[in-house]
Amino acid sequence: MTLQTGVPEDPGEATREVLPKWCRLRDVEKTWVSYYPFLLSRGYRLRPRYDPDWIPSWTLPGKKLHPSRCEDSLYIWLKDNILDAVRMTDNAKVVVKLVPTDSAELHIVNFLSDENKRSDPRNRTIPILDIFLYTDSPEYTFMVMPYMRRFNYPPFHCRGEFVDAMRQFLEGLQFMHENNIAHCDIAPKNMMMEESRVVPKGSHFTDDKTHVGMYESFWWKERCSVGPVPYYYIDFGLSHHYPDGNAGALTIGRRRGFDEIPELSDTKPYNPFKVDIYQLGMTVLDLVKTYPALDMFQPLGEKMCSKRPDDRPTPDEALQLFDGIVHGLSKSKLSARMWQRGDMLIHRITRTFCGCYIAEPHEEIEY
Template identity: 50%
Template sequence: MTRPVHSDSSSMLTSPDESPYFGDEKWWVENYDFILLSGYQLRPRYNSKWVPSWTIQRNDKQEYEDGIASYISTPALDAIRLNDGAKVVLKRMPTEGQELKIALLLSSPGLRSDPRNRTIPITEVIPVVGSSWTLLVMPYCRRFDDPPFHCRAEFIEAMQQYLEGLQFMHDHNISHFDIACQNLMMDETRVVPAGSHFVRPRTHSGFLRFFRWKNRCAVGPIDHYYIDFGLSMHFPGGQDTASTVGTLRTFPTIPELSQTTPYNPFKVDIYQLGLVMQRIIESYPALQDFRQVAATMMHQDPCNRPVPAASLAQLNNIAAQMSPRILKSAMRKKNGLVDCLTRSLFGGYFPSTPFTV
């Protein structure tokens, strides 16, 4: 489900004879029939009997949904559940891997019943016959910070849930270890009633038309989730003795990361979520009152970083001092005037960069 920056690689095709698939897309084609028999239908592009629409009508493939290529590395893909028509996401992972073990532990009945559990629910587990892969079925979600936040209350609700979710994982001795914006999701059902395209989430159907949404505060509460446990670690012995080594390419500012000196991954989690919070705050001038929460979580000395419950209390204390009017007052993202105007005038915005989030 991780959505990295994406360029429309289907435009690389120069001849009708070239394969229209890229990288791991071929795996989904090869397993289309098995997935269909398991009760899930992938988009037409991945049907093993698919004939590209543009080869029939001889128009530009950009005019057809099945001309939209997925990522070069595609461990997750959207699908329709046949028994109820719900849109879901299937994620492929090694059957014997740590990611599967942790994901199933977090979705076990005992842990799922805890309201603080903000990890993505696993609705079905499908071992892929004759292979070393397993498919996990999860609800379809979108990145938590897109569309933009409307008001302080929406930001607070998201951060409350993520801090509760981090406390929950830590209470069960699980370090996520990859808390980045692309691994923080929200249920889009009420926010984007028309739905979105998995590859181009700023569009409803994959084409460049106005994208419409509702304010989270008007239709909430909204469920927020952690996804992607590919780097996660479980320490049954507890947090105090937990340690690991290694650097993270996407988190160069975390001071304790080292290839040789052990450090506590639970402290890294706190820094990572603080960094996410800081980046959101920097994008919205109205959120400056919450800057200290993020700064404390990003303390250079890991021993001085608060536990998630303390950061949650600090966040709630700041929010409690704001009036309902301030909490629900509209705020604007830096350099977001054009999007604000197009939404006010036309009910949505035109996605000038549809291939990225």
């Protein structure tokens, strides 16, 4: 969704032209350079790399650092409509997203942000902090959201942490479906957690398995020791609102990455609410596969992933099944440490004695 906007002349341009190719600004980054002055005027500051006056920090007098050790050299992944920023009034870390002003996504987030809906504790859709037109191109609007991190990293310490997260996601799905919203893209990349208690040092937007984007130790506190931890759904770019109810809701079309969902079709309509159930069930099964200690939740995931959509439980029924499993677990089983399948000895040692992992390859997140 790149807008055709010019990038202003800047004093650092000549310096940047002689930079190593791997740390020069890409075209998609130059789009964000063009947004910088407008967002700054609205009280949001992008990272130094996207300041039109950016001069790479390692080229400044007295600096002898290699570019790879400087945050403003980082380009790992970037989309032309999503980036992190700092809210200048309180230095809070946020995410800004540019969407078409007439988009269904903007309608849905406004609908879910209604004061009555926001007050429902089951509303696990990401809060919207600010919405404003991009005055240079009014056909687009900026949304501002709190910075979140992927819900399944750091790894779960115990069954109780998984139970807390999954109950919030099931209740969140129940809330969306009661309000006739089909998310249509439920997956770990769109399931977030608020990190301030779990990762006090914070994480980097381009690589949330690091604190500042560098190869380093990644420190955290176990969720069960600092809870409660809030969890949220993000990214309503594929979502649908059916004001008349979800019983007869139908949609059509296949989507990249959803090949495992049996009913998807380019010709035969299907119910997107049943797809939501399937997708959340796949997340449950993926976690069961990752953590052998969660095997008692496999029947729930399999039920949610029934091949026949009508055999899948509603969110209410899935919650009942989920609570039935949880009620059968003793306090000691809920609190017992569990490990990921394939955890190496170094992972267990560093996690047990140091409370950290060495930074691992990043994964992409969409808001």
